[in-house]
Amino acid sequence: MAKQPIIFTVDDDEQVLAAIRRDIRQQYRADYRVMSTTSAKEALEALKELKQMGEDVALFLSDQRMPEMSGVEFLEQARKLYPTAKRVLLTAYSDIEAAIKAINDVQLDYYLNKPWDPPEEKLYPTLNDLLDEWQINHIPAFRGIRIVGYQYSPKSHAVKDFLSGNLIPYQWLDVMNEPEAKELLELAELTDQHLPAVFFEDGSHLKSPSSVELGGKIGLSSKAAEKMYDVTIIGAGPAGMAAAVYGGSEGLKTLLIEKHAPGGQAGTSSRIENYLGFPKGLSGADLTQRAITQARRFGIEFLSPQSVVGVETQDNYKKVILENGEQIHTKAVIITTGVQYRKLEADGIDNYTGAGIYYGAATTEAHACRDKDVYIVGGGNSAGQAAMYLSNFAKNVYIVIRKPDLSSSMSQYLIDQLAGTENVSIVPHSAIEAAHGETHLECVSLKNLETEKVEKKPAGALLIFIGARPYTSWTG
Ligand SMILES: Cc1cc2nc3c(=O)[nH]c(=O)nc-3n(C[C@H](O)[C@H](O)[C@H](O)COP(=O)(O)OP(=O)(O)OC[C@H]3O[C@@H](n4cnc5c(N)ncnc54)[C@H](O)[C@@H]3O)c2cc1C
Incomplete structure (x- = not known):
């Protein structure tokens, strides 16, 4: 549930602060949280923390005469952190001149005289107007x-x-x-x-x-809870997650270990249309969410991010060795480590990998491709899906293939979808010869394999889908 925006009050007189806090809470507690302090310096520190936490402040209500700084000075500082929050000064009659000056200096929204009794007449009508105005123009801060x-x-x-x-x-x-x-x-x-x-x-x-470090912060566990498992599954792609569901559902003490993220290759797919039971297709993220939830429901333990670097046999059980040196004992091991992407061998590719060149990352960097020309290398289904997805963001998507067409490497349903998408083109008989740029990819050199002609083209991104090889080097 979204957190309520804050009304922040500052007054060095504890009694006055208690009174204003009480009146504001009484009227606004359903829609706003009320925070208050007697110290303007403390208030500014608290505001910095609130800002880092992505909290919204709707209104400041500050006393003018305070020992650490004046109310006007406080509001001036607070405005830097929360420029759209409404600013109200609480003044005694002798401070009215300062308040009027502040209307110009800090774009003060209002000044209220103490005492404000009865609040129904002297406090709430003004604050209601200001809060309504704030709500109309307010874009909530991103939470997360x-x-x-x-x-x-x-x-x-x-x-x-x-x-x-x-x-x-x-x-x-x-x-x-x-x-x-x-x-x-x-x-x-x-x-x-x-x-x-x-x-x-x-x-x-x-x-x-x-x-x-990130995994620890988002609640993932990279340390095994038990000393011995019935079955340990290495790799949480579709195969590993399916094995985990069956292990868990049979009541086996099941451990699933993943080095990067659940879902494996399938998890990075923008749309899978041939998975049994999903007639309208589903995204890789959706499939992963469903599968990992199903496995966890059967009580399996999920260790991530954690890499397995070896498996040894000892007496009647196996020892699974993790990258950090820890060992896990298990009666059975299932290896479902899938494949790793094949590297594109061309000049400059390594220089810009992660800086405009990506392996199999259609969804993560899609927004950065907006209104740019994007090149995809590869003629398989993963390249086709990526092209369809990126066509929603990029100006043009070019699929670079060595073959004359896609018919021998891509499913017909995807070939048809690409043919019907205006900003997607196939570049046949071609290969990427080099990547260029200063700090990131800016251009690619495209070679026509029939004519040998090389052309340099501007490129916002280059996505590589040229197959993969088994992830088994670690098994020795
Ligand atoms: C973009 C894209 C789109 C695709 N679309 C489709 C589609 O529409 N239809 C279709 O049928 N197929 C599709 N595929 C292919 C499909 O995703 C794969 O066939 C499937 O993911 C293979 O599953 P897997 O579990 O065997 O291996 P993977 O999915 O490769 O998973 C292996 C997992 O093991 C982990 N791992 C590897 N080594 C270790 C280690 N030492 N320790 C711990 N963990 C390790 C990896 O990080 C990975 O998560 C697509 C593939 C891609 C890349």
Whole structure:
């Protein structure tokens, strides 16, 4: 449920503060939270924390004469943090001149005279008008995880990819374009070297976090709870999640271990249309959410992010060895580690991987492709799905294939969908020869394999779907 916006009151006189708090609570507690303090300095510190937590302040009500700073000075500072909040000064008759001056200086919305009895006449009508006006113009602050970083930073991409893979919604704030990004960094006293920074709803943040740190913060567990399991499944793609459902449903003590995010390759799919039981298709995220919930309902334990680096046999059981050196004992092991993407061998590809070039990441970076020309390499179903999805964002989507057409590599339903989508084109008999750019991908060199002609084209992104090989090197 959305949290209520705040009415914030400051007065150094405890009795006056108690009275105003009581009157405001009585009238507004159904729609607003009331916060109050006798210290303007304390109030400003609290406001910084509230800002980092993504809280909204609707109205400030401040006394004018306070020892640490005047009410006008306080409102001036508070305005920097909450520019749209309404500002009201509480004054004695002798302060009216300062209040009138403040109307211009800090765009004070109103001044109220003490005492305000009866509040039904002297307090609520004014505050009602101001709060109504605030509500009309107010855009609620985003609640949830916010990531601040550079768009073309591989580390930023890794953080986004990890959170979206784990089905955690977040708001992406590009430090180059979003004033809110700079504001958050300033409040937390962070600099460029701490990016990407991840801000949580409880007001805490992580600087350039690893997957394990992020996983811990979003409630994932990377430590096994038991000493011995009946079955340990390595890899939480569709195969591993299905095995976990059956292990759990048979009452076996089941452990599922995943190095990145549940769903595996299928989890990154924008639309799967051939999965049994879903006639209208479903997204990879939806399939993952359903499968992992089903497995957990049967009581399985899910360890993530955690990589398995070896399996050994000892007496009558197996030892599963984790990347951090820990060992898990189990009666049986099921290896469902799927595949890893094949690398595109061309000049410059490694330089911009994560900075405009992505392997199988159609959904995570789709918004960054808006109104740009985007190239996809590969002629399989995953490339086709990515092209369909990105056509909703990009100006043009070009599918680069070596073959003359898609008929031998892609399902007919996808070929038909692509043919009916205006801003998608197939570039046959072609390959990417090089990627260029300063700090991120800006152009690709496209080679026609029949004519040998090479053309340099502007490219907002290059997505690579050229197959994969089994993820089994670690088995030795
Ligand atoms: C973009 C895209 C779209 C697709 N669309 C379709 C479609 O529409 N229809 C269709 O039928 N198929 C589709 N596929 C193919 C389908 O997703 C795969 O066939 C399927 O995901 C394979 O499942 P899996 O469980 O065997 O392996 P994977 O999905 O590859 O999962 C393996 C998991 O194991 C984890 N892992 C690997 N090594 C370790 C380790 N050492 N320790 C711990 N964990 C490890 C990986 O991180 C991964 O999560 C698509 C694939 C992609 C990439």
